[in-house]
Amino acid sequence: MKNIKVVYWIFTGLLAALMVFGSIPDILYVPDAVALFTHLGYPAYLLPFLGVAKLLGVMAILIPGFPRIKEWAYAGFVFDLAGAMYSTISVGDPASVWLSYIIGFILIAGSYIFHHKKIISVSLSSKNSLTV
Numbered sequence: 001m002k003n004i005k006v007v008y009w010i011f012t013g014l015l016a017a018l019m020v021f022g023s024i025p026d027i028l029y030v031p032d033a034v035a036l037f038t039h040l041g042y043p044a045y046l047l048p049f050l051g052v053a054k055l056l057g058v059m060a061i062l063i064p065g066f067p068r069i070k071e072w073a074y075a076g077f078v079f080d081l082a083g084a085m086y087s088t089i090s091v092g093d094p095a096s097v098w099l100s101y102i103i104g105f106i107l108i109a110g111s112y113i114f115h116h117k118k119i120i121s122v123s124l125s126s127k128n129s130l131t132v
Contacts (some may be wrong), residue, residue, distance in 0.1 A: 001121045008118050011110035016062060018104055019054045019077065026051030040087040054080065063109070074112050081105060 025033040026047040035086045053076065060066060060073035083103040 001125060004114060004117050004121050008111065008114035011107055011114055012061060015077070015104075015107040015111045016058045018107060019058050023051040023054035023058075026054070040091055042087070050080070068114070074108060077108050078105070126129070 020042050024030075028048060028051075029044070033047055037044050037047055058075040074103045081101050081104045085098050088098040088101075
């Protein structure tokens, strides 16, 4: 049980850091973020929306409870990264750019999988303590 929690928090902490550090330039309308969005063919006015959505997703994942919102946050992160990866591939960026998104997908998958393993192990341990 303890190992599952440790691995969960490693994946979740790294995922949260990735999403927070990705959202700050979007919210602040940093010129490099605007340039990247323009390069990808998107209007810059979407930047603050996506940045705030990422921050809300991080909060949903880190705050205990709210299982349905947590599921939607994980899905939103997958949609965000999949859209970003597809966009970079579509504009012809080299593989060195879009392969870095694989790290994000690994962090999402690890956090999601170990979140559910943590729930199962807590459920099993509470059942065992009741039957003893």
